[in-house]
Amino acid sequence: DQQVKQNSPSLSVQEGRISILNCDYTNSMFDYFLWYKKYPAEGPTFLISISSIKDKNEDGRFTVFLNKSAKHLSLHIVPSQPGDSAVYFCAASGDYGQNFVFGPGTRLSVLP
Amino acid sequence: DTGVSQDPRHKITKRGQNVTFRCDPISEHNRLYWYRQTLGQGPEFLTYFQNEAQLEKSRLLSDRFSAERPKGSFSTLEIQRTEQGDSAMYLCASSLEGTYNEQFFGPGTRLTVL
Numbered sequence: 001d002q003q004v005k006q007n008s009p010s011l012s013v014q015e016g017r018i019s020i021l022n023c024d025y026t027n028s029m030f031d032y033f034l035w036y037k038k039y040p041a042e043g044p045t046f047l048i049s050i051s052s053i054k055d056k057n058e059d060g061r062f063t064v065f066l067n068k069s070a071k072h073l074s075l076h077i078v079p080s081q082p083g084d085s086a087v088y089f090c091a092a093s094g095d096y097g098q099n100f101v102f103g104p105g106t107r108l109s110v111l112p
Numbered sequence: 113d114t115g116v117s118q119d120p121r122h123k124i125t126k127r128g129q130n131v132t133f134r135c136d137p138i139s140e141h142n143r144l145y146w147y148r149q150t151l152g153q154g155p156e157f158l159t160y161f162q163n164e165a166q167l168e169k170s171r172l173l174s175d176r177f178s179a180e181r182p183k184g185s186f187s188t189l190e191i192q193r194t195e196q197g198d199s200a201m202y203l204c205a206s207s208l209e210g211t212y213n214e215q216f217f218g219p220g221t222r223l224t225v226l
Contacts (some may be wrong), residue, residue, distance in 0.1 A: 004154070034214055043116070043203055043217030044155065051212060089154045098143075099168065100215065102154030 003027045004092050006103040013110050019077040021106050023090030026071065030092040034100065035064060035075050038087045047088075048075070080110045116218035118204050124224045125194055132190045133221045137206030144187050145215060146179055147203040148172065155203050155217075161187060162209060194225045 005024045013019045023033075031052040036044035050057040050064045050073065057064050063076045077084055087107050091100040117136045125131050137144045142163050147155035158177070159169045163184040173179075176194075181187040191198055201222050205215035 009152075032212055036217075041219065043205075043219045046214040046216065049212070049214060091154070099145075099157060099160065102147075102156070104152060104154050 002104070003030075004090055004101050004103040006088075006090055006106045008106050009104070010107040010109070013080045013108065015082055015110055015112050016079045019075075019080045019084065019108055019110065021075040021077075021088050021090075021108065023073045023075075023103055024071060025073075025092050027092070027094060027101075028071065029094040030101075032093040033064070033066065033073055034091045034093075035062075036089045036091060036102075037084075038089065038105070044089055077108075080108075082110050082112050084108060085110045116204055116206050116216055118202075118218040118221050120221055121219060122222045122224075124226065126226050127194060127196060129194055130190065130192045131194060131223065132188055133202055133204075133223075134186060134188050135204030135206075135218060136186045137204070138216055139185075140208070141206035141216070142184065142209050143207045143213075143215075144181055145205040145207070146187070146189050147205065149201040149203055149220070150199075158189075191223075194223075196225050199223055199225045 034049045035047040038044045066073045087105045089105045090103040093100045119134045145160040146158040149155045161181040176192045179189045201220045203220045205217045207213045207215045
């Protein structure tokens, strides 16, 4: 049973528009969430995180929103750029960020 | 230090052979993790070390798999008697000890078992 779900395997967005990537989780013990970005032939790269005491965290063009009651988080990228085209993984931890469960990923394509 | 490095980047082997992968973490990181990633899936946790101690192993880590981190620096992951189902990307990550520290990943070793 997947504890972290990313139900959209792929997403295409026009350059300059907003990209919204979604992630749902089932384990109510998860208290820390990360987003990673992965380019082909490279390992995942940390993007942004949020702990369960917050409902929003921003870093430049990237914002993560957390809805604990719905067990849902989303990553917003504004404005989207072609260099953002990659696979995005949502990861969740229930032990203060020591071990993570990853979702299956969403492939984002930003079209010029 | 330029990040987490893994060697080799690619490995092709025949079924039944043993393979060993190496991971060099970021030097000041005392936590080291191994993950396996198959096509269309996210990284799946295999095991992790804090310094030289192996603190947790996933049930995915069968008795054909063994990991070591003898001096608390680099780590090796050995797979004995490889099977075709072992074909995957093996990722290593490192982090600082403590809470709420993100993991930094290496480029991975892609294993193909023929």
